[in-house]
Amino acid sequence: MSDTADVIVIGAGVQGSSLAFHLARKGASVILLERTTIAAGASGRSSGLVRVYYDLLAEARLGWAAQAWFREWGERVGGECGFxxxxxxxxxxxxxxxxxxxxxxxxxxxxxxxxxxxxxxxxxxxxxxxxxxxxxxxxxxxGYADPSMTTASLVAAAKRHGARFTSGAEVTAIRTAGGRVTGVQTTKGDFDAPVIVNAAGGWAKRVGELAGVDLPIxxxxxxxxxxxxxxxxxxxxxxxxxxxxxxxxxxxxxxxxxxxxxxxxxxxxxxxxxxxxxxxxxxxxxxxxxxxxxxxxxxxxxxxxxxxQDGLTPDQRALLGPVGAAGPDGLYLDCGHSGTGFKTAPIIGLAMAELILDGAATSVDIGPFAFDRYRDGRLLRGEHGEEVTWR
Ligand SMILES: Cc1cc2nc3c(=O)[nH]c(=O)nc-3n(C[C@H](O)[C@H](O)[C@H](O)COP(=O)(O)OP(=O)(O)OC[C@H]3O[C@@H](n4cnc5c(N)ncnc54)[C@H](O)[C@@H]3O)c2cc1C
Missing domain, CATH: 3.30.9.10 (D-Amino Acid Oxidase, subunit A, domain 2)
Structure with missing residues (x-):
């Protein structure tokens, strides 16, 4: 079986599901692939805190922009998030x-x-x-929301906008040709797309390796x-x-x-x-x-x-955007959420969809979370000197 789309998203946690929803809502054809079931990873275990306070302003901005989505879930997404x-x-x-x-x-x-x-x-x-x-x-x-309900609601909304969701489909290989991604091989067959997003949570390093990329996760x-x-x-x-x-x-x-x-x-x-x-x-x-x-x-x-379990980066902040020179063209990252990626999912999905489809994220700035910060030694630190959260 081969199936073709504009974008393949790997992982139906809250991040991958949010991205699939926003991509489909903007008119892209999307395939969301999940090795087991919806919210089987970090999202199904998340504590669901929804707040703005962060010592890093770029992260507080994400928390603030996302909160409007949680408050107005019914009108914006449909269904329930339990906020x-x-x-x-x-x-x-x-x-x-x-x-x-x-x-x-x-x-x-x-x-x-x-x-x-x-x-x-x-x-x-x-x-x-x-x-x-x-x-x-x-x-x-x-306050807080219900992470499993939130994720299921995003998948349902993505499907209403035309996204195709396949559970029980573990991505086992990422195919490339001429230096860019062309599709994936899964336990349920092959799927083709010129853009592939790694939203595999705690498994993101392994998924990166499928494309020859060594992620710091x-x-x-x-x-x-x-x-x-x-x-x-x-x-x-x-x-x-x-x-x-x-x-x-x-x-x-x-x-x-x-x-x-x-x-x-x-x-x-x-x-x-x-x-x-x-x-x-x-x-x-x-x-x-x-x-x-x-x-x-x-x-x-x-x-x-x-x-x-979640994917953790050295500065405990997400990896968002294209993989760039470290891997094939068309490969994007929405991973490394480091124990804080529930509350931000509604807005990161929108910003990533804008970046992938329009060439720039306009709703909120996700530039600081780019992968090349590791290549250039620009790890993220709060403006007012707080330490990392997890020890
Ligand atoms: C105990 C706990 C408490 C937390 N509390 C909070 C909180 O209060 N507030 C907050 O904002 N954040 C919190 N977080 C963090 C937040 O839950 C995560 O950052 C967020 O859920 C990550 O979502 P995700 O979609 O990136 O990853 P996940 O939910 O892990 O989803 C990744 C998905 O990818 C699938 N997958 C993996 N490999 C493949 C493959 N090869 N092929 C296909 N599918 C694959 C997995 O099965 C999984 O379903 C918490 C996390 C944990 C673990």
Whole structure:
């Protein structure tokens, strides 16, 4: 069987699905190929935080532009993404006040509803929190969404716009002729296109190798768990990135909280590992850590935990755009999302579709995420000196 399109997208995670949707919506013929099922990789395990705060302005811009899509999902995409506005706090120790203020100022200049608040205001807004003398960026409009629902909704919308989706089709070879891509070989036959996009998440390095490209991507493994929230813990519960304690959390419905830790993530290993279970020590560590911020959870019950894997780059930022001189013409990257690529998917898909079809991304600037930053030694760093997130 051979099938032909303008663009082949490899991987039906949230990024590949968003790109397929935007390409098809702009009138391109698209084939979306997935080795197993929709959201089988990072997207199906994602914690789903939707926020703007980043220390790198280019990334905050993506978060901000994407948020409008989550808020207006029904009209813009159709279907459901499960966006829940809870408010978001980025909490840092008081000695980092200056950088929080600088980041918030740059986010406010983009139009984001964000402000710097202190302990009294944090406790007033969210009485369940234990706060010392810390400082926070507060985004009342941010929250979380449902990553599996979001991805499935994007695939359905892509199909409505004419995209062809094939599950159970693992790409096993990328074909080239005269220095440019011509198609792929899969476990379900051959497909032809002059443009191929690697959106293979934790498997992106392996897919790059199929075209002879060595991508600077390793596998990042991250555990998360759900605790039941005792009824006496005061609501509302916000989404929190608690930099001061290297953890993050968000409510899950009315009676559970999801917890993840920034430290002790596993770097490296196979993308094929099973992710059903978190590390044996994770539950104790997460339970101990979360009560430092939500003391009422001391009586919480641990409900479940699991792991997830994403592609991680050395500066923990995505690789977006053509592979350039490092590989064949027509090969594009939408990968290396480094544990932060859920919230940005709706806008990255649009920007990548513009780049591929029109020659330039006009909705938002994705230039800083180009692959050649590694060739030229221009790794991305936040403007106000924060460290990388995952350790
Ligand atoms: C536990 C966890 C929590 C996270 N929390 C957040 C969060 O709160 N907020 C946030 O913004 N981000 C978060 N992230 C990051 C975010 O989920 C990912 O960056 C995003 O889901 C990546 O999407 P993707 O489409 O690039 O990759 P994936 O979802 O991994 O999709 C890649 C797909 O490619 C397919 N594939 C691989 N190889 C082939 C092949 N050869 N042929 C065909 N198909 C192939 C895979 O089966 C897979 O379905 C989290 C990630 C994890 C793991």
């Amino acid at each position: 829940t506005k809870t408010g978001f706090l980025w909490i840092e120790s008081a000695d980092h006040r200056e950088r929080v203020e600088a980041n918030v100022a740059s986010h406010r200049a983009m139009g984001v509803d964000s402000q710097v608040i202190g302990p009294d205001e944090m406790r007033r807004l969210y009485p369940a929190l234990a706060v010392g003398d810390e400082v926070a960026a507060w985004e009342p409009e941010s 390793t596998v990042w493994r991250h555990d998360t768990g759900y605790l039941g929230i005792p009824t006496e813990v005061p609501r509302p519960i916000p989404v929190v990135i608690d930099v001061a304690n290297a953890q993050y959390s968000r409510p899950e419905g009315g009676d559970m909280i999801l917890v993840g830790l920034e430290d002790d993530n596993q770097m490296g290993g196979s993308a094929d590992r099973d992710t059903a279970d978190a590390a044996p020590t994770f539950r104790d560590r997460a339970a101990e850590r979360i009560v430092t911020r939500f003391p009422g959870l001391i009586d919480g019950t641990f409900r479940s935990s699991h792991s997830g």
